[in-house]
Amino acid sequence: MFPQTGKSIVFDNFPDPTDTWEIIETIGKGTYGKVYKVLNKTDGSKAAVKILDPIHDIDEEIEAEYNILKALSDHSNVVKFYGMYYKKDVKCGDQLWLVLELCNGGSVTDLAKGMLRRGDRMDEAIIAYILHEALMGLQHLHINKTIHRDVKGNNILLTTQGGIKLVDFGVSAQLTNTRLRRNTSVGTPFWMAPEVIACEQQLDSTYDARCDVWSLGITAIELGDGDPPLSDLHPMRALFKIPRLCSDLLLYTDCH
Known part of the structure; x- marks a missing residue:
């Protein structure tokens, strides 16, 4: 009880x-x-x-x-x-x-996977709309010093009127004036930002609301492809891969 x-x-x-x-x-x-x-x-x-x-x-x-x-x-x-x-x-x-609130449209993950099963891909304009609306919700959270910490397609729901709603705040974190960063590693591995993963290995590592932006970027890939990057790996292996891929991307960007 x-x-x-x-x-x-x-x-x-x-x-x-x-x-x-x-x-x-x-x-x-x-x-x-x-x-x-x-x-x-x-x-x-x-x-x-x-x-x-x-x-x-x-x-x-x-x-x-x-x-x-x-x-x-x-x-x-x-x-x-x-x-x-x-x-x-x-x-x-x-x-x-x-x-x-009842969101009868289901999650945007369900929408993307359903389209792929029919041989279609979600149009980029629809993905852009979903991301824009989700960003508005995240902006509201961030202005109010709250990090969602588990942004992914299953936590973005559709209403019957075409509205987009952020849900599931069980692992969200509220920031205070004296603590503007967090150092607890939570979230779903494939969508987790590198700085959040780093908190598992480095006690002095911290992160802020920008980790939600990374997760929303992974969600954009999920909506286009049906799954996030590295989804073919075991979640623990993905946790090791994500920071390395981020380092490779930064190195590529610096060289070009």
Whole structure:
């Protein structure tokens, strides 16, 4: 079961979700639990809910996502946040529900792979539009001293109206006036910036919000090719390759 309190939020203070929301169907599975489509019992509107499994060691990630969504979801390129709910269940374990805007269009990764299966490639104009909208969302985060740290196609969703939304802030980091850089290596290996990877080997290495720009660049390749570079390798091997490729690219640029 979840502990009754986190570091700064009290789970018991959140309302019971079953008073407001009814689960309709499963629409996905994340790192910490499943994602469902839900119906608002009062007004008939639909939303998505990320139901977090009752695991003790994700408290920090829960709080990071909750705090960022609560503070920064008022942007057109960040998924809207409708609230946190707490469901007590002695038998199966207590659950936290994060209720979010429903993005029926799926992820841009799904879109790119679906086109490739049909023998098509995503048009560069569409890729440019997706990147522009994602950049607007990232700019909003960065202005507010927040690094996403896991930018990739699966975390960029489409609405039915063609909108682009950044999602999944469980590993995002908030910067303070006294700490404008980070030194914790997190993210998905193939999209990870070299300076983020370096934090694993070099204790004095740090990075800032520019790591999200690298990840978005890798996402651009993913949208065109269907997969990020080095995706044929084991993730750990890719982590060794990425800094080396970056060094080779810088050397090539200096020589030309």
